[in-house]
Amino acid sequence: MNKVQHSEKEEQLLKKLREIILRDDRAELNHLQDLINDPKQLSSKVSPIIDEHIDFLKQNFPIEFEKAVDKLVEKKIVESQDQIVNLIYPKLDLMIKKYVTSMFQKLKDSIDERLDNVKTTFSFNGIKARFTSVFTGVKQSDIILTDIGAVVIEEIFIIQQDSGLLVAVASKSKHIDQDVIAGMLTAIKSFVEDAFDKGSEDLEMIRYENSKIFLLNFQSYYFAVSLTGSLSEIEKEKLSEELITFAKEDLPFNINDITEASFKEASEKLDLSFFTEARAKENQKIESQ
């Protein structure tokens, strides 16, 4: 009996001792439980730590994760090539469609503007386009469309094949360094022909953006025609024919013997054949507008 009583007493003492020893810990535990259970309190404690870590990650992400991300992206791309193509393709398609639409719109606006001018004024071009349309059966808009992309000859050089010396020149507006241009053109032509080592084949065209230089070669000289606009194969043939006709009819002198008189004569003939009429037409156009 005494033993039992003694044991109970011990138990109580131990309980009291536990309470005394663990009081602070229990209080701390309760406080932590309250903190965890209250989102506001928890957030105020945790958020600064998370924010700090996020900042660290933002600044050091490439260093910390670059290799891992690279591997992951590479793996993902390899695994889902088809999916990626399927995803990108409609976007590309859309972009191209947008670009083409915008270009067409610009072209349409340009045509509309011209048509408006034609309709609202009794200009020479307007009357001409309408008459041409009536007599040829070609739509008025098509006639104007042809006019928009028309080839304009800016300058024609006749240059000695070997020396690059200028035989004759004619242009819409006088250029200062025609001799130097002729020399450089010949140098470029020689260089390209030598580089490709094609023997009897000649350089035919030099293009830069919307402008181009069309070259027509003869035995001892060549024509270099600087022009703007879109030169179709038919137009190229036509221009070649005109140049050949000019060469046959208007270049009777010995091309290897360039004198001041021969240069002047050939240049005047060139101007008469290719620019006088065009200049008159242009003046007429300006007057009619």
Added chain:
Amino acid sequence: MISKKVILTGSFGVGKTSLFNKFIHDKFSDKYLTTIGVKVNKKSVSVDGQDISLLLWDIAGEVSQEKVPTSFYLGASAIIFVFDLTRPSTFNQIAANITYLKGISGNAIIKVVGNKRDLVDDEDITRIKETIEMPWDILTSAKTGANVEDLFHGLAKEFI
């Protein structure tokens, strides 16, 4: 006005472009810029009241003239072969180079020009004269302008 094509050729760095610039623009620069391909410019000179337009082709320097595209020489009325008085390697093979140029240029006048005269003294000139395979036509300095006008005017005179 008569026009004549004149070629400036020779090894790289001998001063062809400097002679070209001195004659055309009356300018000289110590800065070395290698010529790519060919540079063309013209200048008119008057000889005995007659104007001659010299169309100068400044060709990129090559150690051997055989490396220059032959089409560049076609139709040339004169070829100026330039060497550097301070670099024997530019005139060691002079006879072979001139023979080659004569072979491809037909009747063109060929002038042998020693450039950078300002960088060598009379003793050097005597020594070079003794060792060089063939005589030069004129010694020039693109830097000081010495004999540059004489070179081109002399050529123009021969054209008439």
